[in-house]
Amino acid sequence: MNxxxxxxxxxxxxxxxxAVLALAGLLAARPLFAAKTAGELTVSVSxxxxxxxxxxxxxxxxxxYESRGYTLTVEETDGAVYVASSDCPNQDCVHSGAIxxxxxxxxCLPARVAVTLEGAASDYDLIAG
Amino acid sequence: MKRxxxxxxxxxxxxxxxxxxxxxxxxxxxxxxxxDTVMNLTxxxxxxxxxxxxxxxxLHTLDEAVLSRxxxxxxxxxxxxxNGETVECGxxxxxxxxxxxxxxxxEATDGAFDPTLAPVLDAWGFTKDxxxxxxxxxxAALLAHxxxxxxxxxxxxxxxxxxxxxxxxxxxxxxxxxxxxxxxxAQLEKEGVTSATLDLxxxxxxxxxxxxxxxWRIAVKDPGDTESYLGIVSAxxxxxxxxxxxxxxxxxxxxxxxxILDPKTGSPAESGLVSVTVMCKNGAWADAxxxxxxxxxxxxxxxxxxxxxxxxxxxxxxxxxxxxxxxxTGGLAAAFTPNEESxxxxxxxx
Numbered sequence: 001m002n003x004x005x006x007x008x009x010x011x012x013x014x015x016x017x018x019a020v021l022a023l024a025g026l027l028a029a030r031p032l033f034a035a036k037t038a039g040e041l042t043v044s045v046s047x048x049x050x051x052x053x054x055x056x057x058x059x060x061x062x063x064x065y066e067s068r069g070y071t072l073t074v075e076e077t078d079g080a081v082y083v084a085s086s087d088c089p090n091q092d093c094v095h096s097g098a099i100x101x102x103x104x105x106x107x108c109l110p111a112r113v114a115v116t117l118e119g120a121a122s123d124y125d126l127i128a129g
Numbered sequence: 130m131k132r133x134x135x136x137x138x139x140x141x142x143x144x145x146x147x148x149x150x151x152x153x154x155x156x157x158x159x160x161x162x163x164x165d166t167v168m169n170l171t172x173x174x175x176x177x178x179x180x181x182x183x184x185x186x187x188l189h190t191l192d193e194a195v196l197s198r199x200x201x202x203x204x205x206x207x208x209x210x211x212n213g214e215t216v217e218c219g220x221x222x223x224x225x226x227x228x229x230x231x232x233x234x235x236e237a238t239d240g241a242f243d244p245t246l247a248p249v250l251d252a253w254g255f256t257k258d259x260x261x262x263x264x265x266x267x268x269a270a271l272l273a274h275x276x277x278x279x280x281x282x283x284x285x286x287x288x289x290x291x292x293x294x295x296x297x298x299x300x301x302x303x304x305x306x307x308x309x310x311x312x313x314x315a316q317l318e319k320e321g322v323t324s325a326t327l328d329l330x331x332x333x334x335x336x337x338x339x340x341x342x343x344x345w346r347i348a349v350k351d352p353g354d355t356e357s358y359l360g361i362v363s364a365x366x367x368x369x370x371x372x373x374x375x376x377x378x379x380x381x382x383x384x385x386x387x388x389i390l391d392p393k394t395g396s397p398a399e400s401g402l403v404s405v406t407v408m409c410k411n412g413a414w415a416d417a418x419x420x421x422x423x424x425x426x427x428x429x430x431x432x433x434x435x436x437x438x439x440x441x442x443x444x445x446x447x448x449x450x451x452x453x454x455x456x457x458t459g460g461l462a463a464a465f466t467p468n469e470e471s472x473x474x475x476x477x478x479x
Contacts, residue, residue: 046160048162049159049160049161049162080356089259090260090377090379091379092377095378096355097355097356098356099356100356101356101357101358103348104355104356105167107166107167109162109165109166109167112162112167114160114167123346123348123361124346124347124348124358124361125326125335125339125345125346125347126169126326126328126333126335126345126347126348127328127331127333127347127348127349127350127358128331128332128333128347128348128349128350128362128369128370128371128406129331129349129350129352129355129371129373129404129406
């Protein structure tokens with residue numbers, strides 16, 4: 001009975017093993033990085049349902065939005081956004097105060113402007129009320 | 130050594146695969162402005178785009194052709210402008226069906242929900258964005274034109290006839306979004322959709338379950354700090370509607386006036402509550418009951434809950450009182466998770 005010759009590991013074998021280990025490690029760690037990314041909030045501003053601005057809350061510097069004859073000024077302070085002023089008739093958007101959690105939004109109905117905070121990491125799927 | 134190395138590699142690969150998590154289910158979201166509010170509709174599954182297209186059309190049709198008080202072409206506008214004349218409707222028309230439901234809820238709540246408050250709402254300016262405080266005499270005069278007894282709805286050979294007497298006017302804003310959600314639910318089911326969330330200006334319907342088979346988690350807004358929430362309700366196939374003082378209000382001479390009017394006084398309801406959340410299986414009832422329960426106050430709402438349960442209509446409640454308590458009914462004991470950081474005192478009611 002013939003016995004197969006004993007194989008001796010080479011430098012190439014070691015490199016392949018290292019590459020596979022590195023790949024497996026990256027795949028295993030991917031959700032950790034993903035969770036960190038999902039925790040970041042994104043500010044989304046839409047006019048009449050169409051998104052006109054979308055950026056990370058950390059880099060949002062506020063903005064002035066005009067729609068249907070009204071002008072809204074949105075500002076950011078300490079990780080929260082709010083409508084600082086609006087010339088809409090009911091001022092509901094100004095009364096809404098600041099939002100800082102995922103899923104929250106401020107809506108100006110007369111202007112049809114919506115400011116929403118988005119992000120995947122949340123304890124809930126939607127907000128009632 | 131080689132076997133050990135192979136085993137190690139296999140283990141690492143297996144772990145990496147399980148750590149990848151679930152792929153998000155296919156979904157589409159659409160924002161719709163209708164019924165004087167903003168709506169976010171999310172549908173899951175292959176038919177999502179087509180289902181959203183028809184849902185949006187349905188909402189605009191409901192708003193502009195049927196339920197709007199201000200659009201001259203709408204059926205409700207025509208009824209309110211009929212000067213007491215009888216208006217004939219088809220057997221399958223939405224307007225008489227909604228009026229029938231509104232009158233039934235008005236009767237069940239002993240008038241705490243009243244679809245004929247249109248002139249009083251107008252006097253306060255909540256419907257026209259011209260807010261003001263009407264005088265007591267003005268309110269008394271307007272209340273003479275309200276009440277469900279001034280709406281005559283009858284079945285005819287061809288459908289229904291509706292007539293408004295004594296200058297009565299209908300405003301279905303307190304029930305329309307819930308009723309619309311009922312219609313959308315039926316339409317989505319017809320199109321084979323099994324999983325969706327409908328947020329009609331804060332009135333929420335969750336259809337089916339999430340793609341991982343778990344219940345939806347709905348945060349209930351804190352009326353004292355709309356940046357925060359009272360807690361989270363876990364639910365599937367349920368409507369969750371809140372009425373609260375924070376939604377629409379104005380201040381005059383240091384007094385805050387909110388939009389939930391007591392049909393008996395014509396003024397903002399003072400019932401010891403700042404918000405009421407209703408959870409039930411029917412959108413129209415959830416919507417109208419949230420208003421009625423706010424007007425009735427906690428004790429009255431709990432008595433109503435018992436009465437309706439005896440008639441086969443079940444619903445759950447979350448009250449926020451003006452002295453900082455959150456009360457929730459027994460059916461929510463397992464489904465409601467209080468937000469312990471909110472500062473409220475939580476009490477589960479038997």
